[in-house]
């Protein structure tokens with residue numbers, strides 16, 4: 001038996017440590033630990049709830065926007081504000097753009113190098129790469145000359161020793177299966193995707209002033225004026241710009257990302273047999289299609305247990321709890337307690353070893369993440385959960401996309417419960433949203449056309465219109481999954497604030513019953529060819545798209561450093 005430590009896991013946001021037992025060439029047990037602390041809930045106490053979004057949005061620069069959205073929804077729920085249709089549409093566009101850009105960046109820049117051997121690309125024949133590229137897509141950059149240029153550019157990086165993001169990987173590892181021609185194609189698209197994502201996210205600059213950390217959110221609506229006759233407002237020119245950017249996204253996703261995804265997946269079909277995890281999937285739902293708290297959503301909410309696609313349970317947020325049995329926090333009522341987030345507590349108490357340390361004591365507390373549970377059970381959240389709940393709920397576009405991909409890969413629906421399924425679901429969701437965004441731009445244009453220019457519910461802006469004591473919850477589907485913020489307001493000020501972020505659901509430690517979290521479960525059975533180079537662990541962990549930054553904020557309310565963690 002070998003005990004291995006991967007710390008820090010790179011090509012993620014934030015600080016994650018994985019420890020695993022390897023026996024007989026397979027992972028037999030695993031532990032997931034976030035090694036930094038988030039204190040944003042503490043920072044928010046006593047502040048104006050209308051400002052909370054600006055603080056919470058800073059939880060993360062990768063899933064920028066998401067904590068702002070969850071925050072304004074939580075406060076709106078507490079005070080009874082209902083954003084007008086334009087605010088809903090603008091938010092849907094901002095949320096979908098975030099998801100599309102984030103998923104493309106994840107596939108190419110955070111995850112592809114687990115599957116694509118960059119060094120092997122140097123031995124590719126550009127003519128072969130051109131033939132391959134043209135066989136899977138009609139994307140314009142596909143000539144032998146183009147791929148020759150990319151190869152030379154790559155060789156230049158290597159010869160000058162400027163490998164940058166390509167440095168220190170497990171190049172040449174036997175688990176890499178793509179032929180050199182496919183590796184070169186993927187490297188070319190890695191570089192193209194860098195340019196593409198920078199261009200596409202201008203959509204956020206148009207609707208939010210900048211990216212990351214958009215500035216146009218407002219409790220009760222949005223702060224972006226709409227007026228077809230004003231150059232100082234969102235107008236007809238804006239509609240044209242949005243349409244242009246969305247058309248570019250559809251083009252890149254359908255002609256580069258999806259063909260690459262299917263091509264790469266076809267070499268790694270064995271990964272449809274690894275990485276399933278807890279088999280429970282939870283979705284809050286996203287993209288309200290009408291206004292008000294009961295609005296139907298483009299992606300439905302629901303819970304699937306034990307991989308049973310025949311049953312989607314309605315979601316009941318009252319069943320959500322967090323435990324700290326294995327987390328560096330204390331609960332007043334004792335550490336075996338499970339607290340609903342509306343009653344949640346954030347009392348950090350680091351009892352782990354002094355860093356740097358060889359090994360965590362996983363029988364005790366071992367992570368800064370809490371263990372969220374739904375009805376007592378661990379839940380996977382994210383694109384796979386969203387696609388599964390939509391698929392099992394009979395969502396026509398999702399069914400078409402999922403069935404199409406399964407047929408192309410020649411695998412059955414059970415392949416979805418895997419590392420490969422997670423990667424594929426993210427791509428399919430990107431295609432779905434790039435397509436759907438056009439409808440919201442049309443809705444915005446129609447609203448402008450008929451003089452519906454409202455962007456804000458002013459009735460609830462003044463705190464004197466609020467009850468003295470109010471509680472609310474804001475739910476959102478962030479790129480990495482179900483995100484919830486819970487707020488309690490007393491006399492116009494925040495008395496309690498709790499966030500449960502997607503990566504907490506997925507990367508959290510064992511609970512009081514000893515049940516593993518989703519990462520920990522997903523790693524069981526993963527084959528490890530070489531414990532010194534555990535690329536297979538990275539494949540499964542990266543397939544969730546970890547973001548520990550959502551779990552990191554190392555200052556207390558006075559701005560002092562609370563903990564300094566040095567990772568070996």
Ligand code: NFE
Pocket residue numbers: 013059060061062063066067478479480481483501502503504546547548549550
């Ligand atoms: Ni910081 Fe995030 C997303 C949130 S964490 S990336 O998506 O919320 O899982």
